[in-house]
Amino acid sequence: MHIQFLGATGTVTGSKYLLTEGSRKVLVDCGLFQGYKELRLRNWAGLPFRPDELDAVVLTHAHLDHSGYLPLLVRDGFRGKIICSEATYDLCAILLPDSGHLQEEEANYANRHGISKHAPALPLYTEDDARRSLGHFAPVAFNHRVEVCAGVSVELLRAGHILGAAIVSMRWGEHKITFSGDLGRPHDLLMPAPSVVEQTDYLVLESTYGNRRHDPADPELLIGQTIRETAARGGVTIIPSFAVGRAQEMLYYLHRLKSSGAIPRLLPVYLNSPMAVNATGIYHKHRADHRLDAAQCESMCHAAKIVNSVEESIALNNRHMPMVIIAASGMATGGRVLHHLKAFASDPRNTILFAGYQAGGTRGAAMLAGVGEIKIHGQYVPLRARVAQISNLSGHADADEILGWLSHFTRAPKQTFITHGEPDAADALRRRIEETLRWPCRVPTYRDRIAL
Numbered sequence: 001m002h003i004q005f006l007g008a009t010g011t012v013t014g015s016k017y018l019l020t021e022g023s024r025k026v027l028v029d030c031g032l033f034q035g036y037k038e039l040r041l042r043n044w045a046g047l048p049f050r051p052d053e054l055d056a057v058v059l060t061h062a063h064l065d066h067s068g069y070l071p072l073l074v075r076d077g078f079r080g081k082i083i084c085s086e087a088t089y090d091l092c093a094i095l096l097p098d099s100g101h102l103q104e105e106e107a108n109y110a111n112r113h114g115i116s117k118h119a120p121a122l123p124l125y126t127e128d129d130a131r132r133s134l135g136h137f138a139p140v141a142f143n144h145r146v147e148v149c150a151g152v153s154v155e156l157l158r159a160g161h162i163l164g165a166a167i168v169s170m171r172w173g174e175h176k177i178t179f180s181g182d183l184g185r186p187h188d189l190l191m192p193a194p195s196v197v198e199q200t201d202y203l204v205l206e207s208t209y210g211n212r213r214h215d216p217a218d219p220e221l222l223i224g225q226t227i228r229e230t231a232a233r234g235g236v237t238i239i240p241s242f243a244v245g246r247a248q249e250m251l252y253y254l255h256r257l258k259s260s261g262a263i264p265r266l267l268p269v270y271l272n273s274p275m276a277v278n279a280t281g282i283y284h285k286h287r288a289d290h291r292l293d294a295a296q297c298e299s300m301c302h303a304a305k306i307v308n309s310v311e312e313s314i315a316l317n318n319r320h321m322p323m324v325i326i327a328a329s330g331m332a333t334g335g336r337v338l339h340h341l342k343a344f345a346s347d348p349r350n351t352i353l354f355a356g357y358q359a360g361g362t363r364g365a366a367m368l369a370g371v372g373e374i375k376i377h378g379q380y381v382p383l384r385a386r387v388a389q390i391s392n393l394s395g396h397a398d399a400d401e402i403l404g405w406l407s408h409f410t411r412a413p414k415q416t417f418i419t420h421g422e423p424d425a426a427d428a429l430r431r432r433i434e435e436t437l438r439w440p441c442r443v444p445t446y447r448d449r450i451a452l
Contacts, residue, residue, distance in 0.1 A: 001019060001020065001021035001172060001173075001175065001451070001452050002019070002020050002021070002449050002450060002451050002452065003017060003018070003019050003177075003202075003204075003417075003449070003450055003452055004017070004018040004020070004048075004447065004448065004449040004450075005017060005417070005419065005444040005445070005446065005447065005448045005449075005450075006018055006047065006048070006446075006447060007029075007031055007033065007042075007446075008029075008031070008065075008206075008419045008420040009419060009443075009444055009445050009446045009448070010422070010423050010426070010445065010446065011033070011035065011036075011039055011359065011360070011422065012065065012208050012357065012359050012420050012421060012422065013031060013032065013033050013034040013035055013039060013065040013359060014031050014032060014033035014034075014039065014042060014043075014065060014069075015029035015030075015031040015060075015065060015066045015419075015420060016028075016029055016030055016031060016047075016069070017029060017179065017204060017419075018049065019170075019172065019177070021172065021173075023053075024055055024149055024150070024151070024152065025049065025053055025054045025055055026054070026055055026056050026057070026058065026148055026149065026152060026170075027054055027056075027057045027058070027073075028057075028058045028059075028060070028168055028170075028179050028204075029057075029058075029059060029060055029066045029067070029179075029181075030057050030059070030066070030067060030068075030069045030070045030073055031063075031064065031065040031066040031067060031068055031069055032064050032065060032068030032069050032099075032124075033065075034064070034065055034331070034333060034359060034361075034362065035331075035333075035359040035360055035361030035362050035365075036360060036361030037361070039361065043069065043072075043124055044124065047073075048447065050077065051073050051074075051076045051077040051078035052077035052078060052079060054073075054078055054080055055080055055148065055149035055152075056080045056081050056082070056083060056148045056149060057070070057073070057078070057080065057081075057082045057083070058082075058083045058084070058148065058154050058168050058170070058179075059082060059083065059084035059088055059092075059166075060084075060159065060165060060166050060167070060168055060179060060181030060182065061084075061085075061088055061091075061159065061161060061162055061164055061165035061166060061181055061182060062084075062087075062088045062091035062092045062095055062162065062163075062164060062165075062244055063095075063162065063182070063242070063244065063245075064095060064099055066181070066182070067088075067092055067095065067096065068095075068096070068099055070082065070092075070096065070130075070133045070136075071096055071099075071100060071125040071126075071129040071130040071132070071133045072124065072125050072129070073133070074129070074132055074133040074136055075125060075129045075132070075133075078136070079136075080136065081136060081137075081138040081148075082133075082136045082137045082138060083138050083139075083140060083146065083148065083154060083156075084137060084138075084139055084140070084156075084164070084166070085139060085140065085141075085142060085156050085164040085165075085166050085289075086139040086140070086141065086164065086286070087163045087164025087282065087285075087286040087289050088139070088163075088164035088165070088166070089134075089137045089139040089164075090164070090282050090285065090286070091162075091163065091164060091244050091279060091282060092134065092137065093134055094243075094244075094275050094278045094279055094282075095243070095244065095275065095279075096130035096131075096133060096134065097127045097130045097131050097134075098127075098243075098274070098275045099130060100123065100125050100126045100127035100128070100129055100130035100131075101127040102334055102335060103123035103124050103125065103126070104123045104126055104127060106121075106123070106334065107120070107121040107122055107123045109377065110378075113377070113378060115377065115378030140156060141156075142156050142157065142158055142166070143155065143156070143157065144156075145171075148170075151172065151173050152170065152171070152172050152173075153170070153171050154168055154169065154170045154171075155168075155169045156168060156169075157169060157194075157195035157197065158192055158194065158195045158289070159180070159181045159182060159183055159184055159194050159195070160183070160184025160185065160186075160188060160191040160192050160193055160194045160195075161181065161182040161183060161184040161191065161245070161395045161396065162182075162184075162191065162244055162245035162395055163191070163244065163245070163248075163279075163282065163283060163286055163289055163290060164286070164289060165181055165182060165184065165191075166181055167179065167180055167181055167183075167194065167195060167197065168181065169197070169200070175201050175202065175452060176199070176200045176201045176202075177200065177201065177202045177203075177204070177452070178197055178200035178202070178203050178204070178413075179204045180194075180203070180204065180205045180206050180405075181206065182206055182208070182395070182396055182420070183206055183396065183397040183401070183402060183405060184395055184396070184397060185214075185394075185395070185396070185397050185398075185401055186397075186401060186404065188291075188395065189249055189252065189253075189291070190245075190248060190249055190252065190290050190291055190292060191289075191290055191291065191395070192289075192290070192291060194397070194405055196405075196408045197405075197408065197409065198408055198409055198410045199409065199410055199411055200409075200413050201413060201414050201452075202413055202414060202415050202416075202417070202452055203413040203415075203416045203417065204416075204417045204419055205402070205406075205416055205417065205418055205419065205429075206396070206402075206419060206420035206421065207402070207418050207419065207420060207421030207425050207426045207428075207429040207430075208357060208394075208396040208420055208421050208425065209357075209394065209396050209397065209398040209399060209402075209425065210399050210402065210418070210421050210425040210426055210428050210429030210430075210432075211399060211421075211424050211425040211427075211428035211429065212398060212399060212425075213398045213399060213400055214391065214392040214394060214398045214401075215391055215392040216392070217392065219253070219390050219392050219393045220253050220256060220257065220262075221262075222390050223250075223253050223254075223257065223353075223355075223390060224257045224262040224263050226351055226353055226388055226390075227257070227263050227267070227324060227351075228262070228263055229351075230322070230349070230350065230351040230386070231263070231264065231267060231322035233349040234321070234322060234349050235322065235347065235349035235350040235351060235385075236320070236321075236322065236323055236324075236325065236344050236347075236349075236350045236351075237323075237324045237325070237350070237351045237353055238325050238327070238337065238340050238341065238344055238350065238351070238352045238353065238385075239324065239325065239326045239327070239353045239354075239355055240327065240328070240329060240330055240331065240332045240337045240341075240352070240354060240355075240364060241273070241276070241326050241327065241328060241329075241330050241337075241355060241356075242328065242329065242330035242356060243273050243275040243276035243279055243328045243329070244275075244276070244279045245395050246330055246355055246356050246393065246395070247271065247273060247276035247279070247280070247326055247328070248276075248279065248280050248283060248300060249355075249393060249395075250326055250355060250393075251271065251280065251300045251301070251303040251304055251326070252292070252296070252299070252300040252303065254269055254303045254304065254324065255299045255300060255302075255303040258303075259299075267322060267323065267324065268305065268322075268323040268324070269303060269304040269305065269323070269324045269326070270304055270305050270306075270307050270316060270323065270324070270325045270326065271304035271305070271306055271307065271326050271327075272307040272312075272313050272316065272325055272326065272327040272336050272337075272340070273307075273326070273327050273328040273335070273336060274308070275328060276326070276328060277306050280300065280301050281301065283297050283300070283301075284297050284301070304324075304326065307336075313336055313339065314339070316340065316343075317339060317340060317342075317343035317344070318343075320347070325340055327340055330354075330355070330356050330364070331356075331358050331359060331362035331363065331364040331365070332362065332363035332364045332367070332374075333362050333363060333364075338376050338377065341363075341374065341376060341381065342376050342377070342379075342381050344385060345374065345381050345382070345383050345384070345385050346381060346382040346383070346384050346385070347384060347385060348384045348385060348386070349385075350385040350386070351385060351386045351387075351388060352367065352385050352386070352387050352388070353388050353389070353390065354367075354368060354387070354388070354389040354390070355389075355390045355393045356393060356394055356395070357394055357396065358389075359422075360422060363376075367383060367387045368387060368389055370387075371383060399428070399429060399432065402429065403432065403433075403436065403437075406433065406437060412437065412438070412439040412440070413439065413440075414440070415440055415441075415442060415452075416433060416439050416440065416441045416442070417441075417442055417443075417444055417450075418430045418433075418441055418442070418443045418444075419443075419444065426443045427443055430442070430443050
């Protein structure tokens with residue numbers, strides 16, 4: 001059998017791993033490339049296999065860099081099942097249609113304002129494409145092995161990264177192959193620690209933070225300090241946030257900060273992401289999948305005023321007074337946060353607070369690097385607001401935490417493939433595993449096809 005790496009190589013986006021043996025073909029993850037234009041163009045380039053030849057897709061979690069290509073796969077002929085956890089299905093039912101809708105909106109905006117090099121600009125896929133793909137989902141419970149196709153079965157274990165995130169344990173004939181997905185942290189505020197894995201023949205391991213440790217400082221203190229200082233200047237704190245995972249964590253921290261008096265109780269907080277609102281409600285449905293009890297869940301859900309309409313969103317941009325706005329997307333690549341950045345980025349009283357990893361080539365990464373202006377909707381906006389990052393809010397395990405998870409293995413895998421990391425991070429983790437654990441490791445490149 002063979003594994004082919006069709007994404008998440010040299011980057012943290014576009015996760016796709018194709019397993020083949022004879023006529024059997026299974027894809028693990030089906031994500032969008034994000035960030036640099038060179039990567040984004042891969043979304044339009046097609047795949048090196050026919051979607052109708054796939055037996056199944058197995059999904060580790062709902063984030064678009066792991067799930068966002070599914071509408072294209074179905075539109076182009078895939079007819080099998082998409083196996084995932086129950087919470088992942090509920091989140092994808094929000095994320096995927098929203099992704100299609102945003103792409104249609106951006107294409108329409110580009111056509112109306114003549115800012116595209118294409119005539120006409122087209123969406124990668126539509127909201128209808130995304131809704132059709134949902135009919136192929138086959139959610140399963142954690143810790144329950146299911147057959148994927150003849151001789152192939154999978155069991156989903158909790159990964160702890162976001163609600164529903166899974167480690168995929170696959171049996172393919174005599175082989176056992178484990179995909180870490182995005183590994184969560186052992187002491188996360190909301191999510192449980194990743195499940196222990198003791199043995200596998202082959203391991204595909206993420207390396208997002210493979211070359212660093214998370215800051216040990218308490219993120220709650222850093223968030224509170226940033227918001228207090230910004231409000232004291234009369235400024236607005238803009239928090240670009242992933243709608244699933246990070247938005248809910250920020251809401252819970254803001255609830256705690258107001259309850260303790262660390263930030264003013266009357267400071268207005270707005271959640272301007274319809275998708276994040278819906279995702280937050282799913283935490284009530286899947287309380288067994290996270291650490292919060294019913295009361296804590298309720299407090300999280302009511303920590304911000306919900307911005308329901310486009311008109312309300314636009315009105316916020318005219319309110320130049322202390323407030324906090326949480327809006328998607330987390331790397332400032334699209335969504336409503338772009339309109340807030342256009343309105344507030346030029347004022348030095350304001351703060352743009354990033355609360356997660358910023359992939360290379362994204363606006364978020366550029367802003368943290370210190371650019372003087374950002375391009376939004378074809379126009380350049382001066383960047384005079386303070387730009388800050390709370391790096392230890394990440395839902396990804398850092399290098400030490402990854403090694404801690406690996407320490408539970410009772411024997412070395414035959415091969416460990418290091419993926420889902422920028423080149424420095426992936427290679428640093430490879431070296432550390434080889435030197436510390438003496439395991440054979442490999443960092444695959446894009447489209448590598450390797451015999452197992």
